[in-house]
Amino acid sequence: MTATATVTGLETRGLAKAFGGVRAVDGADVTFHHGKVNALIGPNGSGKTTFFNCVTGMIKPDTGTVTYDGRDITGKAPHRIARAGIGRSFQLCRIFPRMTVLENVLAAVRPPSVPLLLASARHKGDIDRARELLTRVGIEHLESVEARDLSYGQQKLLELAGVLMADPETIMLDEPAGGVNPALIDRIAGLVRSLNAEGRTFIVVEHNMDLVMSLSDHVVVFDRGRPICEGPPSVVQNDPRVLEAYLGI
Structure with missing residues (x-):
């Protein structure tokens, strides 16, 4: 991956x-910046996952635009x-359980031919990279285990x-800490920090506010389908609009 010099990465208008x-x-008019850990937070039903789905092509928006590096x-x-x-x-892990x-991991890049890939020396580079990534996330010892037998955090x-x-x-994570024990939350947070330090941009939807505030550079708060506040965590967590959206005060 080559880091980009462009400050603005993902924009919606x-x-x-x-x-x-x-x-x-x-x-929703939203801007997320390259090289940052961006967070998208808001009460349940505020539109965060639908926003993710519109951006990533899972559903088509009714109106508006999504641009990435200036490309529509x-x-x-x-x-x-x-x-x-x-x-x-995704909120609920999308894996192949059997x-x-x-x-x-190999299916992420070569879904139709995983069995052939594993049997072919020509694809040794892909297999080596998959194993490196399993080591990176800390589950290399489970490479031969069926995915359905992993804990939810391991999934x-x-x-x-x-x-x-x-x-x-750019990596968009939808509730990475949801249903995960504290030790694995710490591991996920460490991975986000190290990958961000290497130049990857993150956009994270998350309800764990301690994680959001400790991990993020920039926070966008949604309520009723649109942003109501954005800025660094220290500003956002004390904004009266955010307190009203979350707490009704």
Whole structure:
């Protein structure tokens, strides 16, 4: 991965998505910056995951634009957005439960031919890289275990390894600490910090406020489908609009 000199990475302008009469994302203007750990927070139902899905091509927005490095990626297919340099994880881990840990990581780049890949010396580079990433996230000793036999936290680490296999410049994580024990939360936080130090940008949706405030450089707060506040953690956590959205005070 080559770090970019561009400050602004991902931008949305007027982004909107409705489901029936519910405007899940409502004219959202958001900017996330390259080289930073950005967080997207807000109460349940504030539109964070729908926003992620619109950005990454899982669903098409009704109106508005998504640009990345100045390129319009609005409504593009997920594989095209991935090729543009954006990887993502999901609230509920998307893994192949009956495939091994190693096979899952390889499937991130060669899904149709994993068995052939494992049997072929021509793809040794891919296999070596997959093993390096398993070591990086700390589950290399589980490479032959079926993914369904991992703990939920280990599945989160496996999903992250799969995201990294595609070598994205920007990584979008949807609740990486959800359902994970404190020791694995610390490991995930350490991975985000080290990967960010190497030049990768992060956009993280998370409800664990201690993690958000300790990890993030820039925080965007959503309420009712649009941003109501943004800035460094020290500013955001004391903003009265944020306290009202979360606590009703």
